[in-house]
Amino acid sequence: MSETRFQRMNDLPSTHLLGGGTAMCAGCGGLQALQLVYDVLGAKTLFVNAAGCMTLLSIYPFTPFRGSWLYTAMACAPAGAQGARDALDLLVAKGRMPKQEDLSVVVLAGDGASYGMGLSSTSAAIDRGLDFLYVCYDNEGYGNTGQQASPATPPGARTATDGSASGVARPKKDLFGLWVANRPTYVATASGAEPLDLARKVEKAASLRGPRLLLVHAPCPTGWGFEPAEMAEIGRLAVASGVWPLKEWERDTGRVIHTKVRRPRLPVEEYLSRQGRFRHLFEPARNEPVLADIQSGVDAYWDAAG
Amino acid sequence: MSRRLLTGNAAAAWGARLARIDYAPAFPITPQTEILEALGGWIEAGELDAKLVLLESEHSMIAAAGAAAATGVRVFTATSSQGLLYGMEMVFTVSGWRAPFVLVNVSRGLATPITLEPDHTDVLAARDSGFLQIHCATSQEVLDSVLLAYRFGEDPRVRLPVIVNLDGFHLSFTREPVEIPTPEAVDAFLPPFDAGAVRFRASHPVSQAVAVLGSGPYSYFRYETHLAAQGALCVYDEAAAAFARACGREWPAVEAYRCDDAELAFFLIGSLATRARDAVDRLREAGVRAGLVRPRLLRPYPAAAIARALEGVLAVAVVDQNLSMGKGGVLHAELASALWGAPGAPRALVSFIGGLGGRSVTLEEFREMAEIALRAGREGRTPPPRLLYTAEELREVRKLQAIAHGERAALATEGRS
Numbered sequence: 001m002s003e004t005r006f007q008r009m010n011d012l013p014s015t016h017l018l019g020g021g022t023a024m025c026a027g028c029g030g031l032q033a034l035q036l037v038y039d040v041l042g043a044k045t046l047f048v049n050a051a052g053c054m055t056l057l058s059i060y061p062f063t064p065f066r067g068s069w070l071y072t073a074m075a076c077a078p079a080g081a082q083g084a085r086d087a088l089d090l091l092v093a094k095g096r097m098p099k100q101e102d103l104s105v106v107v108l109a110g111d112g113a114s115y116g117m118g119l120s121s122t123s124a125a126i127d128r129g130l131d132f133l134y135v136c137y138d139n140e141g142y143g144n145t146g147q148q149a150s151p152a153t154p155p156g157a158r159t160a161t162d163g164s165a166s167g168v169a170r171p172k173k174d175l176f177g178l179w180v181a182n183r184p185t186y187v188a189t190a191s192g193a194e195p196l197d198l199a200r201k202v203e204k205a206a207s208l209r210g211p212r213l214l215l216v217h218a219p220c221p222t223g224w225g226f227e228p229a230e231m232a233e234i235g236r237l238a239v240a241s242g243v244w245p246l247k248e249w250e251r252d253t254g255r256v257i258h259t260k261v262r263r264p265r266l267p268v269e270e271y272l273s274r275q276g277r278f279r280h281l282f283e284p285a286r287n288e289p290v291l292a293d294i295q296s297g298v299d300a301y302w303d304a305a306g
Numbered sequence: 307m308s309r310r311l312l313t314g315n316a317a318a319a320w321g322a323r324l325a326r327i328d329y330a331p332a333f334p335i336t337p338q339t340e341i342l343e344a345l346g347g348w349i350e351a352g353e354l355d356a357k358l359v360l361l362e363s364e365h366s367m368i369a370a371a372g373a374a375a376a377t378g379v380r381v382f383t384a385t386s387s388q389g390l391l392y393g394m395e396m397v398f399t400v401s402g403w404r405a406p407f408v409l410v411n412v413s414r415g416l417a418t419p420i421t422l423e424p425d426h427t428d429v430l431a432a433r434d435s436g437f438l439q440i441h442c443a444t445s446q447e448v449l450d451s452v453l454l455a456y457r458f459g460e461d462p463r464v465r466l467p468v469i470v471n472l473d474g475f476h477l478s479f480t481r482e483p484v485e486i487p488t489p490e491a492v493d494a495f496l497p498p499f500d501a502g503a504v505r506f507r508a509s510h511p512v513s514q515a516v517a518v519l520g521s522g523p524y525s526y527f528r529y530e531t532h533l534a535a536q537g538a539l540c541v542y543d544e545a546a547a548a549f550a551r552a553c554g555r556e557w558p559a560v561e562a563y564r565c566d567d568a569e570l571a572f573f574l575i576g577s578l579a580t581r582a583r584d585a586v587d588r589l590r591e592a593g594v595r596a597g598l599v600r601p602r603l604l605r606p607y608p609a610a611a612i613a614r615a616l617e618g619v620l621a622v623a624v625v626d627q628n629l630s631m632g633k634g635g636v637l638h639a640e641l642a643s644a645l646w647g648a649p650g651a652p653r654a655l656v657s658f659i660g661g662l663g664g665r666s667v668t669l670e671e672f673r674e675m676a677e678i679a680l681r682a683g684r685e686g687r688t689p690p691p692r693l694l695y696t697a698e699e700l701r702e703v704r705k706l707q708a709i710a711h712g713e714r715a716a717l718a719t720e721g722r723s
Contacts, residue, residue: 044508048373058516060523068506070376071515072369073395079366083331083373083381084506086357090328090379094355097378101507121369124362 006199013039019064023056027228029235030054030137030218033192034108037135037214040202043067046084046103050077050118052110053144054137068103075117077107078125081132104133104206111138111152114215115173126182126211133205134213136175139220147223147277154243155297156290157224157277165280166290171297176215180249180256185210188248188259191217193235197246197259204248217244225276237271242298245305258305265302268295307491307553312484314477314577317445318384318410318470319344320484321452323354324492325408328379330358331370336422337474338386338412345382364393371407372400375467376514378501380456381407386474387414387428394431400467401436402531403515404504406459407467408452409437413576414474415663423664424474426576426628430636436531438468438538439604443561443579445482448472450555451602453487457496458545464538465504466531475664477577487553495552539606559608561600562615564590568597570676570683571616571652573641574625575601578661582625585672596676609644617650621683623675625694627661634691635659654682660694667694 005011018038024031030053038045043066049055051074058069072080085105091097109118114136125132141147141159149159151173158167179187185208190198198216205212219234221227226234238244242265247258269291272278281287312320319341322330332342348354361367364385375381385393390411411432415425429439438459440451448470455468472478506512518524542559550556561579564586565571572582579600589596599615599622601608616622626635633639638657645651656679660667671694682688 043511046506055517058513060516060518063513063516065513066511067508068511069513069516070373070506071517072373073365073399076366076369076396079361079369080373082359082361082366083329083370083375084377086329086359086370087374087377087379088506090357091377094328097507101509103506103508120362121366124366127362128359 004200004203006196006203009196012036012195012199017043017066022064023059024053025220025222025228027221027231028053028218029192029220029231030110030139030216032231033137033190033198033216033218034135036192036195036198037202037216038065040199041104041106041206044103046070046105047108048072048077048080048084048105050074050107050109050113052113053139054108054110055144074113076121077109077113077118078121078130078132078134081105081107082125082128082130085131105131107132107134109134109136110143111136111140112142112150114138115151115175119178123182126179126184129210131209132211134211136213136215137218138215139218139223140172141220141223143220143223147220156272156281156294158280159277166287167277167280176247176249179213183251184212185251186212186248187215188213189215189217189244189246191235191239191244191246193217193232194239194246194260201248201259223277225279226274230274234271234274237266237274241266241268241271242302243268243271245301256305265298268298307488308486309483310486311481312445312449313340313479313481314442314445314448314472315340315412315479316344317449317484318452318472320486321449322382322408323348324487324489325380325382325453325456325496326498327354327356327382329374329381330356331361331367331374331381331383332358333361333364333367333385333389335386335389337414337478338384338389338410340478341384341410364389365396368393368396368400368409371409372396372403372405372467375405375407376403376504376506378499378505380499383407384410384412386412387416390428391416391431397432397437398435399515402527404465404531405467406465408455408459409467409469410452411469411471412474412478413471421663422474424476425662425664429469429471430628432469433605433636436466436535438466438535438606440468440470440602441575441604442470442472442477442602443577443600445477445480446484446555447557448477449484449486450549450553450557453492453496454542454545454549454557457548458538458542460499461541461545462502464534464541466535466538471576473577491552495549535606539603539608542603557602558611559601559603560611560615561598561602563598563600565597565599565615565619567595569595569620570680571597571599571619571622572625572672572675573599573622573637574627575604575637576627578625578627578667581667581669582672585669588669589673589676594676607640607644612641612644613648613651616645616652619652621654621656621679622652623656623658623679625658625660625667625675629659629662638691652683653686654679654688656682656688657691658694659691665694
C-alpha cells in the first residue's frame with residue numbers, strides 16, 4: 001500500500017461529506033465507518049440501500065448524503081445496483097449523458113441482508129462481474145428490529161432470540177470467504193476503529209473495477225450492550241483480540257493478506273467482557289467451556305493464517 | 307408497414323424493438339421465455355441497440371428494471387405466473403419510484419397445484435400495486451399495446467410502470483397475422499423517454515424511495531400515486547387517439563362489441579374475447595340481442611366507459627378466468643362496484659368462473675350463460691356464482707383419483723407382504 005495517500009492519521013479527511021443529525025443511534029459503529037467511507041469515495045456516489053438500520057438515514061425530506069440514494073428492499077440491493085450501473089453505462093455509451101455525470105454505484109447493507117436474504121442477488125451480481133462496491137456494516141444481528149440473531153452473530157452472544165445460558169451456539173458465517181470463493185475483484189474487512197486501514201481499503205476498492213466488498217465491523221451499543229462512548233474502544237478491542245481480523249484479498253494476487261496483525265493478541269475476554277451480550281459468560285459465574293471455545297476459535301483462525 | 311404471422315410472444319418482442327428499448331433485465335419462465343430470446347437474438351445481430359441482462363430471479367429482475375428506469379433509460383421486461391409473484395415485493399415497490407417501464411406478463415395459473423396453463427389469477431395479484439394494466443386479446447393488440455404502454459406510462463402526468471398482459475399458450479404460442487408498423491410511424495407516435503428530474507446524475511443528486519415517518523406523508527404519497535393512475539385514463543385516451551392517427555388502429559380502453567342494442571352482454575378480458583365475439587354473432591343469428599364488453603385497461607379501471615357500454619343492457623354474464631379464494635371472481639366484484647347506482651345499469655350481474663388453468667369455454671357454454679343471465683335479468687333474481695365445469699371433466703378427475711387411490715392401496719399391500 002505504498003502508493004496510498006493515507007500514510008498517517010493527519011492524511012485522513014478533516015471535513016466530512018456526510019451530514020449529521022440522522023436517526024442512527026448514538027455511538028453507531030456502522031455510521032462511524034460510513035463517514036470515512038463516504039469521505040474517501042466522494043459525493044459522486046449512488047448508494048443503493050437494502051432494508052436495515054441505515055435505511056433510516058434518509059427520511060423524507062432529509063438526507064445526510066451530498067450524492068444520490070436509492071432504497072430497494074432487503075433482498076435485492078445488488079440487483080438495484082445492476083440496473084443503475086447498466087443504465088449509466090448505456091447513457092454514456094449512447095452519448096445521452098456526459099461522462100462527468102457518471103456515478104459510482106455502492107450497495108449499503110447490513111449483515112441481515114448481506115449474510116442471508118440478499119446472498120442470492122449478491123452472488124449473482126458477482127457472477128455477472130457487476131462493477132460495484134458493496135459496503136456491509138456488520139453489527140452481528142438484525143439490529144434494526146432489536147438484535148435478533150443473524151448468520152453474522154458470533155458464538156456465545158446472547159440475542160433477542162437466543163436467551164439460553166451459552167448464547168448462540170454456531171460459528172459466525174464467513175462472508176469474506178463466501179465472497180472470495182465467488183472470485184470477485186476485491187474483498188476486505190475493516191473497522192471504523194482503525195481509520196487508516198479503512199481509508200486505504202476504500203481507496204484501493206475505489207481504484208478497482210468489478211465486484212468489491214468492504215465488510216465493516218459495526219459495534220452496536222443498543223444491540224451489543226455497551227455505552228455509546230465506548231464504541232471506538234470496542235472496535236479497537238475486536239481487532240486487538242483477533243476476533244475481527246483486518247484483511248484483504250485481491251483476485252490479481254489470489255492471496256489473503258492481513259493488513260494489521262497484533263502480537264501478542266489480547267485475550268478475547270477483554271473484548272467480550274465489555275459487552276452486555278456476553279455478560280452471561282461472566283456472571284453470575286464464569287462459563288469456562290464457552291469462553292475457552294471462543295478463545296480457541298480465534299487462536300485456530302490465526303494459527304491457520306500463519 | 308409489413309404483415310407477418312407472429313405469436314403473441316413475438317409480437318411483444320416486436321413492440322419492445324419498435325419502442326427502441328435501451329435495457330431488458332430478464333429471467334426465463336414458461337410461457338414467456340421466447341420474448342427474451344427474441345430480444346437477445348436481435349441485440350446480437352445488431353438489429354436492436356439495447357442490453358439484455360439475465361438476472362437470477364424475478365425479484366432482482368424487477369429491482370433492476372426499476373433502478374434502470376429511475377436512472378433514465380427505457381426498460382422492458384417480461385415474466386409470468388410464479389415469476390410475477392416471486393417479484394411481487396418489487397412490483398409494489400418500484401411503482402412508487404414513479405420510474406415508468408413496461409413489463410409483459412404472459413398469464414399462467416398459479417400453484418398449488420403447479421401448472422403451465424393460463425388463467426388470470428397471476429396478473430390480478432398485481433392489481434393493487436400501482437402498475438397499470440392493459441389486457442390483450444390478439445397478437446396485433448400485444449404489439450400495439452406495448453407501444454401504447456410506453457406512451458401513456460411515460461407521460462409526465464402518469465409516470466407509472468405498465469403491465470401488458472397476454473394469455474399463455476392461447477396467445478403466447480398462437481401465430482396470427484400482425485401488421486408491424488414502420489419505425490418512422492412508431493417514432494412519430496412514441497418520442498424518446500424523457501426522465502425529467504427523476505434520474506441519477508453527478509450534478510443532480512436525487513434521493514429515491516426514502517422512508518417516511520408517520521401516516522401523513524405516507525398517505526400523501528400513496529394517494530398521489532393513486533391519483534396519477536386514475537388520471538392515466540384520459541392520458542390513455544389521448545395516446546390511443548394518437549396511435550390511431552399514426553398507425554391506423556383503434557384501441558379504446560373498453561371494447562364494446564355489438565352492444566348498442568344489446569339485452570345481454572358478456573364481460574371478460576383477454577384472448578377469450580375472440581371466442582366470445584363468435585358466440586355473440588351466433589347468438590344474434592339465433593335472435594338473442596347479445597354483445598361483449600371487454601376492458602382492455604384494467605388499471606386504471608375505466609368505470610365510466612364500462613358503465614356507458616352497459617347502459618340499457620338487461621343482464622351481464624361475467625366470465626372470470628381467475629379465482630379470489632373465499633370471494634369468487636375479481637372482475638365480477640369490480641364490475642358490481644362500478645355499476646352500483648349507475649343510471650340504466652343492468653338488472654343482473656351473473657358470475658361465472660371459467661377458463662381456470664387453460665380450460666376453454668365452449669360455444670354451448672356461452673349460450674347457456676346467456677340464457678341464465680337473461681333469465682336472472684327478467685326475473686330480477688341473480689343465481690349464485692357458477693364454475694364452468696362439465697360432468698365429463700369431473701369423470702376424468704374421478705378416474706385420476708381412482709388411479710391414485712389404487713396405487714396407494716397397492717403400495718400398502720406391498721408393504722404388508
